[in-house]
Structure formats: C-alpha cells, structure tokens
Amino acid sequence: MTVRRQTGEGTWEDVKVLRYKAEGSALFKDVTRQLLFGSAALGCELRYFEVQAGGFSTLERHEHVHAVMVLRGRGRCLVGTQIFDVAAHDLVEVPPLTWHQFRAAAEAPLGFLCMVNAQRDRPQLPGEEDLAALRRDPRVAAFLAG
Amino acid sequence: MTVRRQTGEGTWEDVKVLRYKAEGSALFKDVTRQLLFGSAALGCELRYFEVQAGGFSTLERHEHVHAVMVLRGRGRCLVGTQIFDVAAHDLVEVPPLTWHQFRAAAEAPLGFLCMVNAQRDRPQLPGEEDLAALRRDPRVAAFLAG
Numbered sequence: 001m002t003v004r005r006q007t008g009e010g011t012w013e014d015v016k017v018l019r020y021k022a023e024g025s026a027l028f029k030d031v032t033r034q035l036l037f038g039s040a041a042l043g044c045e046l047r048y049f050e051v052q053a054g055g056f057s058t059l060e061r062h063e064h065v066h067a068v069m070v071l072r073g074r075g076r077c078l079v080g081t082q083i084f085d086v087a088a089h090d091l092v093e094v095p096p097l098t099w100h101q102f103r104a105a106a107e108a109p110l111g112f113l114c115m116v117n118a119q120r121d122r123p124q125l126p127g128e129e130d131l132a133a134l135r136r137d138p139r140v141a142a143f144l145a146g
Numbered sequence: 147m148t149v150r151r152q153t154g155e156g157t158w159e160d161v162k163v164l165r166y167k168a169e170g171s172a173l174f175k176d177v178t179r180q181l182l183f184g185s186a187a188l189g190c191e192l193r194y195f196e197v198q199a200g201g202f203s204t205l206e207r208h209e210h211v212h213a214v215m216v217l218r219g220r221g222r223c224l225v226g227t228q229i230f231d232v233a234a235h236d237l238v239e240v241p242p243l244t245w246h247q248f249r250a251a252a253e254a255p256l257g258f259l260c261m262v263n264a265q266r267d268r269p270q271l272p273g274e275e276d277l278a279a280l281r282r283d284p285r286v287a288a289f290l291a292g
Contacts, residue, residue, distance in 0.1 A: 003230045003236060091183070
C-alpha cells in the first residue's frame with residue numbers, strides 16, 4: 001500500500017504490532033515492535049518500538065549500528081556508559097559493539113523509530129563479567145536497576 | 147555525538163539545514179533538507195525535508211525507493227497518479243520509477259523523514275511528454291498546478 005495512515009498513537013494501517021522478542025530469550029519489559037518499512041529494495045529497515053511506562057528494552061550490543069529517533073513519550077537510554085534523557089524527536093546513534101538499553105519514564109511510554117541495516121548480526125547479551133564492569137559506575141548501576 | 151536533541155520544530159543539535167537542491171537545477175519551492183543519519187556503517191540515509199506552507203518538492207522519479215514518514219504539519223503527495231492527504235506519522239512508500247511530489251498545505255508546513263539507500267541513482271525530471279501524460283488525469287493536473 002502506498003500510504004498507510006497513523007490510526008492512533010503508535011499504530012498504523014496494515015502494520016502489525018509484534019512481540020519485541022520471544023518470551024524468555026532475554027530480559028525486557030513491556031516492549032512492542034512494528035516493522036514500518038522493510039522492502040527488499042531497501043538496504044535498511046525502519047522499525048518502531050514502544051516501551052510502556054516503567055518498561056525497558058534488552059541490554060545488548062551488536063556490530064550493527066542503531067539510528068534512533070524518539071517519536072513519542074519520554075525516557076532514558078544507556079549508550080556505552082553514558083545515560084541520556086530523551087524525548088520526542090531526539091536522535092540517538094548507537095555505535096558498533098556498544099551496550100545499550102532504552103527505558104520509558106515511570107509515568108510515560110517511550111516510542112522510537114530505529115533504522116538498521118537489513119543484513120545485520122544478532123545481538124549479544126551481557127555475561128556476568130560484562131554486567132559487573134558496567135555496574136562499576138554507580139550511575140550505570142542505578143540505571144540498570146531501574 | 148551519541149544524542150542530538152531536537153532544538154525546535156524540525157531542527158536538531160549538530161544537524162545543518164541544507165539547500166534542498168541547487169537553485170535552478172529543478173522546479174521546487176521552499177524546501178530544506180537535513181541529513182539526520184548517514185554514517186558509512188549504514189546501508190541507508192535518514193533525511194528530514196521540510197516544505198514551507200504553499201511550497202512543493204520537485205516532481206521526479208528514480209529507481210531507488212523512498213520510505214517516508216510525515217513528522218509534522220500536513221499536505222498532499224502525488225505518487226504515480228494517486229493523490230493522498232498526509233499528516234503527522236503517516237507512512238508513504240514511493241516505488242521505483244514512480245513520479246512523485248510533496249506539497250505542503252497552503253497554511254501549514256509539511257515536514258517528513260525520508261529513508262533511502264546510501265547508494266542510489268539520480269532523480270529523473272519529467273519531459274514534456276511525461277507532463278502531458280500526467281496532466282491527462284484532471285485531478286493530477288490540478289495537483290501539479292497547485
């Protein structure tokens with residue numbers, strides 16, 4: 001379909017609201033995933049993720065880059081060892097092999113676009129040593145604890 | 147920079163507002179261009195175009211696909227011989243070699259994201275015969291006339 005209209009906050013005609021990941025495959029809370037653009041003619045996909053208030057995406061890293069624009073709501077993100085407050089239309093670039101996580105505010109959802117290469121590696125999850133290293137920074141430890 | 151915040155409606159930290167095209171290279175009116183994401187690691191670029199009230203982008207076509215999301219304002223777009231009203235967060239996909247043009251409303255700007263392959267062909271402009279064929283449909287003729 002040439003045009004797919006927004007039907008509500010974070011929903012579109014002919015766009016399915018998908019599971020973020022298989023349950024039990026990784027730690028996350030209250031996240032949905034939608035594929036907005038992903039035709040074979042494009043070298044990238046544009047996805048929309050929505051994290052409900054109090055929810056969070058998986059802490060992970062990968063070789064491929066994330067190009068993110070917040071679309072609605074607000075929250076915080078961890079990129080490497082930096083923590084940022086983010087709100088509508090802010091841009092976030094996650095470099096290769098950089099730990100990252102998105103958390104919605106306690107009282108607002110966080111909806112964001114994420115552009116990624118169509119061909120990309122699978123996310124890596126942190127091991128105990130990775131987590132210990134991240135938690136050495138008290139601000140990062142507090143972020144990860146929610 | 148990892149995070150670049152929105153600084154106003156359609157402007158961001160460290161993102162330059164660029165000319166849409168060189169003056170005189172093609173017909174357009176009151177359009178700016180910004181490159182939001184375009185690192186070498188990504189197979190695509192994410193651009194933001196803003197058409198001022200009453201303005202319009204170039205009528206053109208190309209092999210590469212446009213994946214568009216309206217970010218703010220409202221207007222209309224021509225895709226092939228179809229005309230669509232569009233507003234915030236509507237999605238538009240422009241297939242290969244399909245004539246297209248975006249027009250802002252008379253009293254509102256039209257700002258939109260456009261994802262394209264980093265490697266892409268140059269736009270083709272319509273010749274007299276192409277324009278005559280498009281104008282055979284009176285609705286398309288009215289759209290092109292503004």
